[in-house]
Amino acid sequence: EAGVTQFPSHSVIEKGQTVTLRCDPISGHDNLYWYRRVMGKEIKFLLHFVKESKQDESGMPNNRFLAERTGGTYSTLKVQPAELEDSGVYFCASSPGTGGYNEQFFGPGTRLTVL
């Protein structure tokens, strides 16, 4: 079974540009999460989808970030316009089911560098 995949693995952009990150969760997983780790700090929650609906987007830093999950399958996270402080590693995770404890399966991450 394929794991969570993310594209691209690395992205280097200039301040003010737009970047779109993609996540393909494990097939059949209803829950999809985005997290971000800024260098030296903890992995922080950004938002949670259940199928195509946003369950919780309380961790999104500001309105420059837009996440979508088309048809409840893959998800994209767009940053527009990017700022220097957006640099970090963006992880996507998925989990099955809608109740109880959820072990989350993480992708390899996208390393975003904003110059």
Added chain:
Amino acid sequence: DQQVKQNSPSLSVQEGRISILNCDYTNSMFDYFLWYKKYPAEGPTFLISISSIKDKNEDGRFTVFLNKSAKHLSLHIVPSQPGDSAVYFCAAQNSGGSNYKLTFGKGTLLTVNP
């Protein structure tokens, strides 16, 4: 404010000895705790978990202990192996409601020396 704290940024142990990684939390609503292991350039990989109704969970060489009154948990690895060298993240979850987001600590870099 950090709700999950891993106060040791790094730990070095000899192969065959015990590794003990510590984690403290402040939010009493957390009722499920997980340890993830992360190698460079990879995503975190689930290692072991524990529910707040238990005080110990064991899986092979890995054991997690939970002290609810102290809001403290620890991960024991015995015996430690060089392949265990990685960053270990403690994470917590509040299963109430319908959001299962994980709250992570900053991680502890474990180095197991041959």
